[in-house]
Amino acid sequence: MPHSHDRQAGADNTYAAVFDAVRRIPAGRVTTYGRIARLIGRPRAARQVGYAMHRCPSGLPWHRVINAQGRISLPAASTAALAQRRRLEEEGVVFIGGKVDLDRFGWPDRD
DNA sequence: CGGTTGACTTTCG
DNA sequence: GCGAAAGCCAACC
Numbered sequence: 001m002p003h004s005h006d007r008q009a010g011a012d013n014t015y016a017a018v019f020d021a022v023r024r025i026p027a028g029r030v031t032t033y034g035r036i037a038r039l040i041g042r043p044r045a046a047r048q049v050g051y052a053m054h055r056c057p058s059g060l061p062w063h064r065v066i067n068a069q070g071r072i073s074l075p076a077a078s079t080a081a082l083a084q085r086r087r088l089e090e091e092g093v094v095f096i097g098g099k100v101d102l103d104r105f106g107w108p109d110r111d
Numbered sequence: 112c113g114g115t116t117g118a119c120t121t122t123c124g
Numbered sequence: 125g126c127g128a129a130a131g132c133c134a135a136c137c
Contacts, residue, residue: 047119048135051119074118
């Protein structure tokens, strides 16, 4: 383990923790950057989760991560945003007015 | 080493 | 319900 005078898990573990949390999201569910930040013990580091998403490895279900408003956090016209929405819809996630109802599709949530 | 940046969140008008 | 502003924190240059 790292020395305790350092911050919590250590910066090197941050990305791994974020990626691991994202991999735990089941298909057909979504979560928010802030929720992941909280899961890895950094409730205020939501932006860094987004940053980690930009650097995410292939095979990671990054499309299941959206913002707290239930909206895709990318320019609506961008290729990535369109791909994200399409993938989520393929998994059964419903967009209403361009937004996802986090109360129904959010994770963690009821089973 | 220090200012900028950004796939965020929350609050206010 | 929406847009603007402020707050936060690590990566980048």
